[in-house]
Structures are given as structure tokens and as C-alpha cells.
Amino acid sequence: MTAPTQQYAVFGQPIAHSLSPRIHTAFARQLGIAMEYRAIEASADSFVAELARFADAGGRGANITLPLKAIAARLCLRLSDRARRADSVNTLLREGAGWYGDSTDGTGLVRDITERHHLDLRERRTLLLGAGGAARAAAFALFDAGIAELTIANRTPERADVLADVIGAPGRVHTRYWDDLGQWGAYDLVVNATSAGHDGHDLDLPRSLVAPRTLCYDLSYGKAAIGFLAWARSAGAEQALDGLGMLVEQAAESFVLWHGQRPDTEPVYAELRAYVPGDAED
């Protein structure tokens, strides 16, 4: 008798348009791994029950997306260091009767910038817009990658202060009021980690944040990233990148955790890029 096909899924809400099933199916085909990967709609209220049902049916691993990453971090029996620091889990692996949780978003961001786009993060003076879960995961990974210093600006300034405290690198982390950003000059890297684009809102940002050397990066992709990327280009940024590459790289990190093999992300990225408009240079 053949073993049952391994079951994987992505949980989130909304989830119908998630690219994760497509990405993981392509990785598995590339490496000849038999598995099934589907999208499961789950709200903050239904997630725990849906995940339990998935585990009972043989679920071996899962990706977790909005709005469930912080909840997922709470229900794990064991967390990776990077998940604990980010207080966020986007990858679950079944371990005995419980879940091991990891956070691959930050690593995905850094790999996209440094390996796909061949850009050096070291010593970049960085502005992080936003102070939610996505910003937190990005902040730690960017520090690990060697950025010089981090300035955090958030619509609700208290949350920026909390994130700065959590990072705990006094002297290298600053917070600024959003409305005062125009007074502080340009940055080498500007990362949009807000969810504004998902709600159809454009950010009101001064062009003076951008110098000819500046890399602007939106963690979102598709429609949600259009406004920020348009602002970055009109302000004269050297590069304006969306988060499609980060999505593919975080998926690859999850894949390694589950299957012990690293897929080649380039063909999968190229296939998705063909129908997700974004990076001007691609």
C-alpha cells in the first residue's frame, strides 16, 4: 500500500486569491515530492478549530497569513528563535501532538533583496513604515542583515515606540512622527510594512525621503503595492521593489523546513511575475 499523500495548507482570511498553493505545488513538482497543498479560509475565531480539523485529517504543515500570524505564535508548543522575536508564525510543522512554529517572512525579505536583486543591505540607513506584525518580522531580519540604523514611523506613534523597545538596540533605533518625516532627510532603504494599500489607502509621504541611491521596498505586491511604488518612482528612487519575491522566498524557507530540500525559486518567481505587475526593472 502506498503512503497517504502529505497534506499542507495555507490558512488566512481572505485566502481565495493566495498564491501559496501555486508556489508550493510548483516547488514540489520541481523536486519530485508528492504532496497536496490547499487554501483554507479561517477567521481569528475559527482558526483554532480549523487547524485542529486539518491536523486530525493528517495535516503535516501549514502556512499562516493575515490575520492569524500572532494567534499561530500563541498555539505552538515550540517556536524558532526568529518566530519568538517576531511574535509571529507563518509556518507550522506538526511535531508529535503539537505544532512547531517558525517565521520565514523576514528571511524571505532579506533573501529577495540580497540574492534575487543582488543589493547590499549592509550599512543602509533604513526607514520602516509601520509597526505591526509585518514590520516587526522585517525589523529583526534587516538588523541581522547588517543595516546601519533603523528609524520607525507609524501612524499611531505609540506602536513605533513599543517596537523600538522590543528591538532593544538603543542608539541604532529611532522613532519619528509620521507628520515630521519631511524634516529628517533621505534614507538608503525605505520599507513599507503598513497594510494601507490593502485597504485601498495611499500613504502621504514626502519625496524628500528618497535620494538617487534609495531602495524602496513594499512588503505587499499586486494592487496593494501600486501606490507606494508609484510614489517611490516619482520621488526618484534607484529601485522600487514589491514583495512578490519575498513571498516566493518565504515560501521556499517553509518548504525547506517541511521537506529538507531547497527549491529553485527563480522559475516560480518568473512565472508569477508574468502576471503580477510590479518591479519596474523586471
Ligand code: ATR
Ligand atoms: P500586519 O500584520 O500586516 O503588520 P497590523 O499588525 O494590523 O498588520 O499592522 C498594520 C500596520 O499598517 C500598522 O502599522 C498600521 O498603523 P497603526 O498602528 O496606526 O494602525 C499601518 N496602517 C494601516 N493602515 C494605514 C494607513 N492608512 N496609513 C498609515 N498606516 C497604516
